[in-house]
Amino acid sequence: METSKAIKLKVNGKQLELLAAPNSTLLEILRNNGHVEVKCGCEKGDCGACAVILDGEAVDSCLTLAWIADGSEVQTVKGIGTEATPHPLQTAFIEEGSVQCGYCIPGIIVAAKVLLDENPDPTDSDIRVALSGNLCRCTGYTRIFSAIHKAAQVMREGAQKNG
Amino acid sequence: MLPRFELYQPTTLPEALGMLSETGGNVRPFAGGTNLIPDLRGGREQARKFVSLAGLDDLRFTRFANGRVEIGSLTTVSDLHRSHEVLRNAPALHASATAFAGHMVRCTATIAGNICYGSPSADLLPPLLSLDANVTLASAAGLRILPLSRFNLGYKQTALKPGEMMTQISWPQPARGTVQLFYKLGLRKGDAISVISAAVSLTLKQMVCTHARIALGSVAATVVRAERAEALLLGRELTEKLIGEAAELAADASAPIDDLRASKEYRLHTARVLVRRLLRQAAEGPGEAGSTRRSTEG
Numbered sequence: 001m002e003t004s005k006a007i008k009l010k011v012n013g014k015q016l017e018l019l020a021a022p023n024s025t026l027l028e029i030l031r032n033n034g035h036v037e038v039k040c041g042c043e044k045g046d047c048g049a050c051a052v053i054l055d056g057e058a059v060d061s062c063l064t065l066a067w068i069a070d071g072s073e074v075q076t077v078k079g080i081g082t083e084a085t086p087h088p089l090q091t092a093f094i095e096e097g098s099v100q101c102g103y104c105i106p107g108i109i110v111a112a113k114v115l116l117d118e119n120p121d122p123t124d125s126d127i128r129v130a131l132s133g134n135l136c137r138c139t140g141y142t143r144i145f146s147a148i149h150k151a152a153q154v155m156r157e158g159a160q161k162n163g
Numbered sequence: 164m165l166p167r168f169e170l171y172q173p174t175t176l177p178e179a180l181g182m183l184s185e186t187g188g189n190v191r192p193f194a195g196g197t198n199l200i201p202d203l204r205g206g207r208e209q210a211r212k213f214v215s216l217a218g219l220d221d222l223r224f225t226r227f228a229n230g231r232v233e234i235g236s237l238t239t240v241s242d243l244h245r246s247h248e249v250l251r252n253a254p255a256l257h258a259s260a261t262a263f264a265g266h267m268v269r270c271t272a273t274i275a276g277n278i279c280y281g282s283p284s285a286d287l288l289p290p291l292l293s294l295d296a297n298v299t300l301a302s303a304a305g306l307r308i309l310p311l312s313r314f315n316l317g318y319k320q321t322a323l324k325p326g327e328m329m330t331q332i333s334w335p336q337p338a339r340g341t342v343q344l345f346y347k348l349g350l351r352k353g354d355a356i357s358v359i360s361a362a363v364s365l366t367l368k369q370m371v372c373t374h375a376r377i378a379l380g381s382v383a384a385t386v387v388r389a390e391r392a393e394a395l396l397l398g399r400e401l402t403e404k405l406i407g408e409a410a411e412l413a414a415d416a417s418a419p420i421d422d423l424r425a426s427k428e429y430r431l432h433t434a435r436v437l438v439r440r441l442l443r444q445a446a447e448g449p450g451e452a453g454s455t456r457r458s459t460e461g
């Protein structure tokens with residue numbers, strides 16, 4: 001059996017070298033190295049709590065082998081915005097009261113960020129397709145949708161001002 | 164934790180084919196891993212040596228040229244969903260990619276993984292069968308091309324030989340005016356495995372059917388073509404009566420099972436309903452995008 005090797009990952013802008021076995025998932029090595037903002041729910045691709053942005057695409061880190069991610073760039077919810085400089089999505093989730101227990105939110109912010117990067121003015125139906133891999137046991141989704149619409153509007157207005 | 168296994172990471176196709184043949188066939192291709200990882204975790208996958216295909220970037224493409232469509236085996240479901248050309252030229256395939264799993268799984272799952280896993284509920288299979296797709300299989304010994312209809316041999320049984328992998332899926336561009344439709348019936352609208360699915364590809368000249376393909380998913384051990392229903396339609400005018408008869412024959416092509424998602428009787432009933440609905444829709448013309456998405460209506 002092959003043993004562990006060091007893999008290179010750029011996580012939230014910071015270059016890391018992490019030890020990973022062939023059967024390590026990206027979720028495991030992120031959490032084992034302090035990135036506990038990436039949540040572990042089902043480990044089957046059903047819930048989306050473990051979603052991260054891998055080279056621009058939202059993926060479930062529980063279904064991604066660490067070795068296959070070697071050399072990639074990873075963005076977690078913490079890389080999208082911080083408490084001091086939140087992303088408009090994070091601000092809108094707070095203002096709209098979109099968070100209850102919070103477990104699903106890191107994955108939902110990731111899926112919504114990728115959506116807004118591609119589509120600055122999504123319809124409800126676009127949001128449904130983008131969040132089709134995220135489960136929330138608490139909120140009933142209504143306020144998650146209103147927050148995404150609000151963030152999209154804030155970002156469009158920001159783009160107009162700057163442009 | 165996943166069980167321990169070995170993972171080879173080739174960067175070229177010849178290198179990958181060499182690795183697949185070397186170890187006497189007990190090494191398997193690993194594409195998106197969206198079937199393999201849950202199966203390894205759940206003890207349903209016994210292989211312990213894998214060749215990762217992730218480094219073979221050349222196998223991720225969609226080409227529309229010279230009357231043929233060619234899709235590389237590593238093309239993801241989300242690549243299909245995002246492609247305007249797929250939407251325009253293969254609307255039923257596009258609809259199946261949209262109704263597939265959830266967003267994150269779509270970004271990782273590959274077209275060949277969907278075909279090679281050999282599940283009768285594979286969403287991309289009914290549209291691909293209805294397009295008369297061929298699959299290209301490569302090994303260190305060379306290439307062979309097989310009609311998709313001869314690839315899925317039984318439940319999780321395929322024509323893949325040890326040392327082989329799929330490199331491409333291709334089909335002739337359908338005649339102008341061919342209506343391509345897909346419908347997935349799931350227990351809910353998002354991220355659900357199909358209870359039953361159907362794809363239809365019909366060419367009509369003044370309402371007379373000159374080409375017909377009907378494929379059904381989740382109604383037998385493999386995705387099936389309703390060949391008797393297709394033969395009945397050929398050369399006939401697509402009347403309501405003919406549609407009803409074809410729907411009956413299509414249900415005869417299925418041998419569904421009871422499982423946690425639906426009963427045998429419900430699947431037989433919905434096979435009839437779905438085929439009737441899609442044929443009626445074909446008779447009305449291509450409509451807006453020429454395709455239907457899933458719905459939970461029976």
Ligand SMILES: Cc1cc2nc3c(=O)[nH]c(=O)nc-3n(C[C@H](O)[C@H](O)[C@H](O)COP(=O)(O)OP(=O)(O)OC[C@H]3O[C@@H](n4cnc5c(N)ncnc54)[C@H](O)[C@@H]3O)c2cc1C
Binds near residue numbers: 274327355
């Ligand atoms: C949460 C969840 C939801 C899902 N929902 C759906 C759904 O709605 N519809 C649906 O159809 N599927 C669904 N799936 C199943 C899965 O995502 C698909 O079957 C997917 O297309 C598999 O592709 P992959 O690249 O991930 O395959 P892998 O898991 O990498 O491989 C699957 C099988 O194919 C073989 N294989 C892969 N590539 C090749 C190749 N090029 N040549 C030869 N053999 C190959 C592998 O050896 C393995 O046996 C779902 C899965 C999950 C986890």
Ligand code: FES
Binds near residue numbers: 043044045046050063
């Ligand atoms: S933990 Fe990865 S999808 Fe649930």
Ligand code: FES
Binds near residue numbers: 101105135138
């Ligand atoms: S807020 Fe609790 S799961 Fe979504």
